[in-house]
Amino acid sequence: MLAPCLASIVIAYLLEASVSYLQASGLRRFHSVCLVFGVFLLTLVFLLVGLVPLVSTQLTSFAQDLPETISSWRAHLMLLPDRYPNLLTGSQVDSLMSGIKTEISQLGQNALTFSIASIPAIVTILIYFVLGPVLVFFFLKDKSQIIAWFTTYLPEDRAVLRAVWRDVDDQIGNYVRGKVYEIFIVGFVSFLAFHLLGMSYAPLLAVITGISVIIPFIGAAIATIPVAIAAYIQFGFSGDDFVWVMIAYAVIQLLDGNLLVPLLFSDVVNLHPVAIITAVLVFGGLWGIWGVFFAIPLATLVRSLLKAWPKKVDTSPT
Numbered sequence: 001m002l003a004p005c006l007a008s009i010v011i012a013y014l015l016e017a018s019v020s021y022l023q024a025s026g027l028r029r030f031h032s033v034c035l036v037f038g039v040f041l042l043t044l045v046f047l048l049v050g051l052v053p054l055v056s057t058q059l060t061s062f063a064q065d066l067p068e069t070i071s072s073w074r075a076h077l078m079l080l081p082d083r084y085p086n087l088l089t090g091s092q093v094d095s096l097m098s099g100i101k102t103e104i105s106q107l108g109q110n111a112l113t114f115s116i117a118s119i120p121a122i123v124t125i126l127i128y129f130v131l132g133p134v135l136v137f138f139f140l141k142d143k144s145q146i147i148a149w150f151t152t153y154l155p156e157d158r159a160v161l162r163a164v165w166r167d168v169d170d171q172i173g174n175y176v177r178g179k180v181y182e183i184f185i186v187g188f189v190s191f192l193a194f195h196l197l198g199m200s201y202a203p204l205l206a207v208i209t210g211i212s213v214i215i216p217f218i219g220a221a222i223a224t225i226p227v228a229i230a231a232y233i234q235f236g237f238s239g240d241d242f243v244w245v246m247i248a249y250a251v252i253q254l255l256d257g258n259l260l261v262p263l264l265f266s267d268v269v270n271l272h273p274v275a276i277i278t279a280v281l282v283f284g285g286l287w288g289i290w291g292v293f294f295a296i297p298l299a300t301l302v303r304s305l306l307k308a309w310p311k312k313v314d315t316s317p318t
Contacts, residue, residue, distance in 0.1 A: 008135035058204035178264035
């Protein structure tokens with residue numbers, strides 16, 4: 001129930017840097033909030049009106065092309081029993097393809113059932129899209145009053161809280177803003193690369209590639225599957241087009257991991273890969289996509305709490 005409120009707090013936190021910059025330039029707080037909020041609304045309208053219908057159309061086209069792709073796979077797989085009769089038979093290939101077709105048809109039925117049953121959820125989402133921007137505006141405009149009200153319920157002796165907040169405030173802000181920039185940059189570069197290579201599903205693959213950076217280490221591997229399938233549907237394995245698409249995707253991921261991420265997150269505390277993966281699993285299991293998105297900031301928060309927690313002084317005689 002509080003998801004729209006929490007999401008609005010995150011968005012307000014992202015926009016606060018721009019508001020503070022305009023204030024430092026001499027603009028009043030209210031005018032700064034109105035200007036930044038107006039740009040935010042225009043971006044939101046562009047995403048809803050321009051990007052969402054386009055991605056939906058691409059998904060529909062992709063689903064329509066799947067049966068033809070499965071038939072092509074069957075033709076290739078039927079060559080295997082002749083080459084390796086001791087490992088695979090024609091009946092096994094037919095059974096495999098039949099199972100794949102059954103699963104796809106079941107997915108289609110589930111999607112139809114979900115679309116009918118989720119009408120109340122769609123209405124709820126539309127309400128959230130109205131309430132969310134309103135909450136973002138008031139969180140920005142009345143930031144000082146809200147913080148002052150909240151601090152009245154905290155204990156006067158809050159040295160640990162101050163230490164933790166100083167340690168994580170800049171890091172979390174830099175991380176969240178950097179992650180949003182990373183999503184847009186990777187998505188835009190991916191769209192350009194796939195479009196120049198003649199991919200029919202360039203917008204859809206760009207969105208998938210951009211969103212994949214939310215999940216450290218794992219997202220890039222998961223996004224490889226739809227990219228490879230879309231390239232195979234359009235080009236097949238014959239020729240150089242499929243290879244060039246996969247090379248372009250690999251280069252984008254390498255540049256993201258070795259150039260873009262160090263530039264965007266240079267001020268964020270480095271965490272061990274084991275700690276990052278553990279944080280993704282734990283917080284993702286608790287709060288879904290929001291937990292995955294904030295896995296690294298939350299891990300940093302836990303680290304700061306452990307660092308600031310009073311340590312027991314060893315008073316035993318030596």
